[in-house]
Amino acid sequence: MTRSLEELAVELFDAGAVRLGDIEAKLGRHTPIYFDLRVIVSHPRMMNAVSQHLLNLSSGIEHDILCGVPYAALPFAAVMSVTGGTPMIMKRKETKLYATKKILEGVYEQNQKCLVVEDVVTSGGSLLETVTTLRSEGLRVNDAVVVLDREQGGVGVLKANGVQVRSIFTMTDLVNILRSADRISDETVEIVSDHIKECQFGLQEAIERIFSKENEVLEEKQEL
Numbered sequence: 077m078t079r080s081l082e083e084l085a086v087e088l089f090d091a092g093a094v095r096l097g098d099i100e101a102k103l104g105r106h107t108p109i110y111f112d113l114r115v116i117v118s119h120p121r122m123m124n125a126v127s128q129h130l131l132n133l134s135s136g137i138e139h140d141i142l143c144g145v146p147y148a149a150l151p152f153a154a155v156m157s158v159t160g161g162t163p164m165i166m167k168r169k170e171t172k173l174y175a176t177k178k179i180l181e182g183v184y185e186q187n188q189k190c191l192v193v194e195d196v197v198t199s200g201g202s203l204l205e206t207v208t209t210l211r212s213e214g215l216r217v218n219d220a221v222v223v224l225d226r227e228q229g230g231v232g233v234l235k236a237n238g239v240q241v242r243s244i245f246t247m248t249d250l251v252n253i254l255r256s257a258d259r260i261s262d263e264t265v266e267i268v269s270d271h272i273k274e275c276q277f278g279l280q281e282a283i284e285r286i287f288s289k290e291n292e293v294l295e296e297k298q299e300l
């Protein structure tokens with residue numbers, strides 16, 4: 077049976093997937109709330125529940141193949157693939173420098189429609205980076221399903237790049253559910269809501285992120 081969103085949010089909180097405080101996130105950004113889905117591999121029933129919600133979101137989206145954004149979303153894409161019977165490919169974080177030298181693992185054909193699976197969208201940079209690679213390999217990418225939209229501009233950036241995002245939770249949903257279940261205080265809800273309003277990202281940040289990642293990969297290759 078599919079867990080309700082409320083039950084799922086509370087279970088995720090109780091499993092330690094929601095961290096509060098002054099937390100350093102990706103690229104040195106600071107946030108008063110961090111959603112860490114990496115703990116979920118230790119909770120198979122929750123893994124199944126999140127994947128089932130992602131599968132529900134994906135129904136009605138035409139796609140031939142799935143791809144999870146490395147690493148946190150890979151387990152969800154794998155469970156969705158096995159449960160729904162849709163083949164999956166995997167994107168490496170960096171191009172393999174020996175043997176096949178591939179950036180994508182698995183079998184795919186040009187012009188296949190690929191649905192991308194991601195854990196969290198903040199600026200949209202990580203997802204856009206994966207979409208850019210998939211498109212450069214000849215796949216068509218128009219849609220993504222994600223667990224949490226932090227409502228900080230990433231979904232708009234992706235839309236501007238031709239990717240429609242559907243999410244299980246928005247940050248507003250998540251904090252409201254956790255407040256109703258008495259897991260967080262009114263003060264925390266207010267701090268998170270102010271943070272979301274103050275820390276908005278645009279296309280520029282997402283593009284800069286892709287270029288900084290490309291430079292990192294180039295530097296890694298030069299060091300070898």
Ligand SMILES: O=C(O)c1cc(=O)[nH]c(=O)n1[C@@H]1O[C@H](COP(=O)(O)O)[C@@H](O)[C@H]1O
Pocket residue numbers: 101102103105109110111112113148195196197198199200201202203230
């Ligand atoms: O760094 C983040 O913004 C972030 C916040 C959060 O609550 N949870 C979280 O997992 N992240 C990481 O940030 C990535 C998304 O950030 P963007 O690439 O800016 O969209 C995710 O793939 C995570 O690696």
